[in-house]
Each structure stands twice: as structure tokens, then as C-alpha cells.
Amino acid sequence: MKEKIIRKPQLGTWLEGLRKEYEIWAPVKKNGLVLFHPIESAKEIHFDFSNTKKTAKDLFFPQSEVLFSFRGGEIEKKADMVLEKPRIILAIRPCDAKSLALLDKVFDSEDYQDPYYVERRKGTLLLGMACTHPQTSCFCTSMRSGPFEKTSLDLLMVDLGDEKYLVEAVTQAGKDLMGKDGSFEDAQEKDRERLAKVKKQAEEKIKSKVVIEGLEEKLDKIFDSPFWDRVHQRCLGCAICTYLCSTCHCFALLDERVNSLEQRVRSWDSCMFPVFTLEASGHNPRISNRERIRQRVMHKFNYFVKNFGETACVGCGRCIQNCPVNIDIREIIEEIENEQPLPS
Amino acid sequence: MPDNEKQLREVAEKLLIDKKVDLIIGYEKGTLPLRTRPTFIREPEETKRLVWNSRCENNLSFYLKTVKEKVGIVAKGCDSRSIVGLIKESQVKRGDIFIIGVPCPGIIDKKKIEDILDGRELLEGVESDSQILLKAEGFEETLDKDKLLHASCRSCRHRNPVLYDTLVGKEISQPQTDEYSDVEEFASKQDNERWAYFNDETSRCIRCYACRNVCPACYCPQCFVDQSLPTWFDRTPHLSDTLIFHIIRTLHTAGRCVDCGACSRVCPMNVELRMLNKKTEKDVKELYGYEAGTNLEELPPMATFKIDDPQEFIK
Numbered sequence A: 001m002k003e004k005i006i007r008k009p010q011l012g013t014w015l016e017g018l019r020k021e022y023e024i025w026a027p028v029k030k031n032g033l034v035l036f037h038p039i040e041s042a043k044e045i046h047f048d049f050s051n052t053k054k055t056a057k058d059l060f061f062p063q064s065e066v067l068f069s070f071r072g073g074e075i076e077k078k079a080d081m082v083l084e085k086p087r088i089i090l091a092i093r094p095c096d097a098k099s100l101a102l103l104d105k106v107f108d109s110e111d112y113q114d115p116y117y118v119e120r121r122k123g124t125l126l127l128g129m130a131c132t133h134p135q136t137s138c139f140c141t142s143m144r145s146g147p148f149e150k151t152s153l154d155l156l157m158v159d160l161g162d163e164k165y166l167v168e169a170v171t172q173a174g175k176d177l178m179g180k181d182g183s184f185e186d187a188q189e190k191d192r193e194r195l196a197k198v199k200k201q202a203e204e205k206i207k208s209k210v211v212i213e214g215l216e217e218k219l220d221k222i223f224d225s226p227f228w229d230r231v232h233q234r235c236l237g238c239a240i241c242t243y244l245c246s247t248c249h250c251f252a253l254l255d256e257r258v259n260s261l262e263q264r265v266r267s268w269d270s271c272m273f274p275v276f277t278l279e280a281s282g283h284n285p286r287i288s289n290r291e292r293i294r295q296r297v298m299h300k301f302n303y304f305v306k307n308f309g310e311t312a313c314v315g316c317g318r319c320i321q322n323c324p325v326n327i328d329i330r331e332i333i334e335e336i337e338n339e340q341p342l343p344s
Numbered sequence B: 001m002p003d004n005e006k007q008l009r010e011v012a013e014k015l016l017i018d019k020k021v022d023l024i025i026g027y028e029k030g031t032l033p034l035r036t037r038p039t040f041i042r043e044p045e046e047t048k049r050l051v052w053n054s055r056c057e058n059n060l061s062f063y064l065k066t067v068k069e070k071v072g073i074v075a076k077g078c079d080s081r082s083i084v085g086l087i088k089e090s091q092v093k094r095g096d097i098f099i100i101g102v103p104c105p106g107i108i109d110k111k112k113i114e115d116i117l118d119g120r121e122l123l124e125g126v127e128s129d130s131q132i133l134l135k136a137e138g139f140e141e142t143l144d145k146d147k148l149l150h151a152s153c154r155s156c157r158h159r160n161p162v163l164y165d166t167l168v169g170k171e172i173s174q175p176q177t178d179e180y181s182d183v184e185e186f187a188s189k190q191d192n193e194r195w196a197y198f199n200d201e202t203s204r205c206i207r208c209y210a211c212r213n214v215c216p217a218c219y220c221p222q223c224f225v226d227q228s229l230p231t232w233f234d235r236t237p238h239l240s241d242t243l244i245f246h247i248i249r250t251l252h253t254a255g256r257c258v259d260c261g262a263c264s265r266v267c268p269m270n271v272e273l274r275m276l277n278k279k280t281e282k283d284v285k286e287l288y289g290y291e292a293g294t295n296l297e298e299l300p301p302m303a304t305f306k307i308d309d310p311q312e313f314i315k
Helices: A008-019 A094-107 A115-122 A172-179 A189-205 A215-221 A227-231 A287-308 A318-322 A328-339 B004-019 B044-049 B058-063 B077-088 B110-115 B180-186 B191-202 B210-214 B241-250 B261-267 B274-288
Strands: A003-005 A021-030 A035-040 A064-071 A074-078 A087-092 A125-128 A155-161 A162-168 A251-256 A259-267 B021-031 B035-042 B069-075 B098-102 B122-127 B131-136 B139-144
Touching: A003 A008, A008 A162, A035 A328, A064 A227, A094 A115, A094 A125, A094 A287, A115 A125, A115 B058, A125 A172, A155 A172, A155 A189, A162 A172, A162 B180, A189 B139, A215 A287, A287 A328, A318 A328, A318 B261, A328 B044, B004 B021, B004 B044, B004 B069, B004 B098, B021 B044, B021 B058, B035 B044, B035 B098, B058 B069, B058 B077, B069 B077, B110 B122, B110 B131, B180 B274, B191 B241, B210 B241, B210 B261, B261 B274
Parallel strands: A021 A087, A087 A125, A125 A155, B021 B069, B069 B098
Antiparallel strands: A003 A162, A021 A035, A064 A074, A064 A259, A155 A162, A251 A259, B021 B035, B122 B131, B131 B139
16 A cells, blocks of 8 residues: 555654755745745644745756856866755645656756756655645646646645645655654555545646647747737736746856856846847847747747647646736637638 | 726727727736736727726836837826826827826735735635625635725825826825835834845845836836846846845836836735835935926936035035
């Protein structure tokens, strides 16, 4: 029997044991925001949340990262060890865990392995928390994920109510984490029945359905359509959707000086910024928000599909919740489906 | 409010039919509960999309910087003052716009609603004249709208638009507000306490630039943060760089900011820097007797020099 039960009051004891070997990151609420923070005790964890404001990608692909430092043309210091201690990310949502599988295609592929990203991925265990209360903006079930999905997770925890979590090992590493502690009991039949009920309720709560069948082909046909003139009008051209997106991964490589040391830094960049495609000549191929929104949609739903075989979106809904002018990707996709291609 | 909404739609429709404008910029219903969003209407029959309620929070005037058509724009009190600012600074021609003024008793702050719901998702909100019913899973409560107003709305002294071509509804009463009480209270704290507050707020900033992009007063073709010769700011969000960005943006908008509150509303990380803007607004009023966006004649103090400008800083 793979499934185990841990009672909520015991969680602290288990985590205390794990903290000897691992740095534990969990959702913490501060200033009205729930974000992943390293924690010292289970008391700091905030479990009553739909999803963290920023995504799990931050923990593998940080907003800014020094790749190496140099002085006078000589490389002085490579950032050789990124993680001091192995990490556990506790209560990551299945959509965010799935986003890491998508980012792996970029940062840990057959052709390219980003050593900074790879080291973080290898040194981190993901303990997922199933989504029992998806939001109205969630559409993970349309994006090959779901509130109880196990992709990329080592363990999946489910709040069964009644002061209990059901815990299921997904990998051997996850199983080993549980084996080290006496706080776990075997799950009973009634626990499994409760699990099935809670899972069904959660999946039914996700009313938002988005059809991605045929989207890639349709986008090929409407690249020059006046459809894009309508879509972009409200857009501010800020970076909220890209920075808070679990799968967006564009970055800039810049040399920055700190005191007398030059550093080559990799920082998040956003295709929604005008300067993203500004060329040294002064020409900007994506001259307005029209081209930039089109680019964002094409990248996620067309180019990424062509390059990696999957859509670069997990349906977490953060872009919908946080866009200051309520640009809704679900609406855009629906309009794309309805758009007539221009006669060729 | 519902009467105003009906009248607003009629006004907009007539403007399009009579071809007085080619485009109406107003608010429509959003895709999330209690959300509205900017909308762009060019056909008269589409004007039935327009809404007017306590959640019409965007300041639409910033779209005037980029539209090329003749525009009818829905403007609350604060928005109309932004428009005055844009006209004065030659960013918009008065003759190219038709201002549909709407008196506004204040906008409800979505972040206050989130605080009250404490993690529950808002499923529905039903507005009445002075109250709002909030529904979430296992939660239903009716609250006074007054308690949920955005901070800028609570200190607002221009509920009625200051410039308009037509007014929807009647002018509303303007209660006395002690608009700088929170600034004064904050300014009375020790300097290390105030410094700690700004550092703490800034530490969450992710440099998405939503605050800058949504601001009607920010229209530089090249913003100082995007310059590379010289590079004033690294891309890395060092705390010192980020704080300086916000301080400089406050200085660039000093005497021009109308405290519409859009910057703090759009921030995804709940960074609250309104104190800075409000303090400079107070200073400008005290030093130069000037309030942004109230008339078309007076130039902003940072753009003019008068021989009798106060000079107490010269000791």
C-alpha cells in the first residue's frame, strides 16, 4: 500500500526531522502575499491558499543570477556551487510542478544543459499539495495537468479534512522521505474513498475549459489577421504576465558592475517590454503591443509546441488574476478558435 | 449608479452615431467577479457593453497618449485631472477628445476584499447604493462600500470631474477630507523607521513596471530605466536600485501626480509607495500653492520658474 496518512499535528515533527538534512521552502503569508520562503518550523507555513503569488520557477531560475565574475578580462569566480544544502519544496501545486517539466525541456534538454538550473533541479525534492479549492481562473485540466496531478512530484499530499493528510509517494526519493519518520500510518480504505471523493470534487470545480486541439495550426493561419489589432488595445506593456507566469523563461545576459568586479548576470526579461527586441540600429521589429502580445501567444501556443511538442502553459491562471487590465488568455484562445483565417 | 450607466451608454452611442468621435474608451465587465476593464468601442451598438460601478478602477486617460482617433473618454474626477495634465503638457489636444465626465464617490479596493476573504476566492459581488454583498465559499457578508474604498479615494477632493464636455448624472457632494493625515502621521515617525518601511516595501518589487506603464503622467519615449548609454540601473533588482527607481519616478511625477491610485492598485506585490507621492503632492501644494490637474492655465511648478518661488532651502 503506497498511500500513507499523517495527522496534521504530526507534520511539524516530520519536518523537524527533515530539516537536519534539507533546507525546507514552504508557502508563508506576509504583507497579504503567499510566497515560498525557507522555514524554521511548521508553524510558519500558510496552508490556506489557492496558489503562491510568484511561481516555483523562481526557485530554479531566479530573477537574477550571477553566472561568473571577471576582472580585467580574466574570469575570477565561477558560481560553482549553487545550492549549499539539498532542498525540499513543500506544498507546491501540481500546476507549478508541471511547469518545471516544461522548463526542463528548455534548460535541461539533450542539446543544452544549464548547469545552474540542473543543479537546483537535482538538489530539490518536490512535495506537492493537491488543489482541493481550485479558482475560477484555473484551467489546468485543459492543459494536460490537474489539481491532483503528479508530474515532477516526489510526493503528493492531499488534505482529507478531519486533521489528516493523505500522502502518496511518487518517486523512490519521496518514499525514502516518509520512511525516515514514525509519524506515518498506513491509509485505510475509508481514507482512499475520501481521497477519490475530494479529487472528483476538485476536478468538477474547474469549470473553465480551454480547447487547445488545433490551436497551433490555427495560429499559423492568422499571423497577419486584424484579430491582433483587437486583442492588444488594453495591454499596458508591463511584465506582470511574464514574471508571474510559471512557464515564461525569457532572459537577458548582461554585464553588471559591482564595485570593481564585473559580473555576467542572467536576469528575467519580458517579451512585453518594448526594449526586448530593440536593435542597436534603433529598429524594433515588434514595434507595438500588437506584435508583442501576438509574440507571447505564438510562443506559448505555437512555437513551443513546434520545438518541444507541448504547450507552454499549465493553466495556473496567474496571468488572468494579476493583469491590471484583465486580459484573459482563455478569451484570447476562444477568439482564435473563432477567427476566420485570411484568404491566402 | 444604474441610472448613470444607462445614461452613459446613451451618450456614448449618440456620439458614435453622430460621428462626433470615432472611438469610445470606457469600462466593460471583466472575466472575474467584481472586475471591470478598459474597453474600446467603435460601433454604436457595442456601447451596451459599457458599465459604470464602484469597480471602475482603471484610469483610462493614459490610453490618450497612444490613440490616434478622435476619442470619447469616460473620466472620473481623478481621470479628468490626469487629462488636464496631459493637455497642459501637450500630449493630447483638447479638440481631439470628448470628455464624458462621471462623478465618482470612490472605487472599491480589490486588495481590501482579498484581505477580508483571507484566502477564499471571491465568487460574486452584488452592489447596491452604499453597500456590497460579498460571496465566497462558506462566506457571505454585506459591507459598507465606504469601508472598502481605496486609500486615494478616501482622501479625494475632486469627486466631480474638473473638465468635461458632458456630465453623466448630477454632480455629487464633496465631503471635507483631511487628505494628508496619513502622510503627516507617517512623516512624524523616526527617520530610521521610515527608511525601514520603504526598504521593506521595495524588497518585494519585481520591476514589472506596471506602476510606470499605467501612470498617465509617465509618457517619456525612453524611460530612464531603459537607458543604456549611460546605464542608470542594472537589470538585477538590487534593493538600492529598485528603491531609487521608485524615488526618482516620484520626483519625475512631483506636482503632476493626481493621486488616482492606479500605481498602487496594479502592483502585484502589494508594494505601497503612495506615501512618497502623497508627500511630494503636499510639499508642492505648500511650496507653490499648486494642485495638479485642476485647471488648464497654470503650468506645473517643476516646469516653470517664478521669481517669488520659495527659497528657504538656501540658508
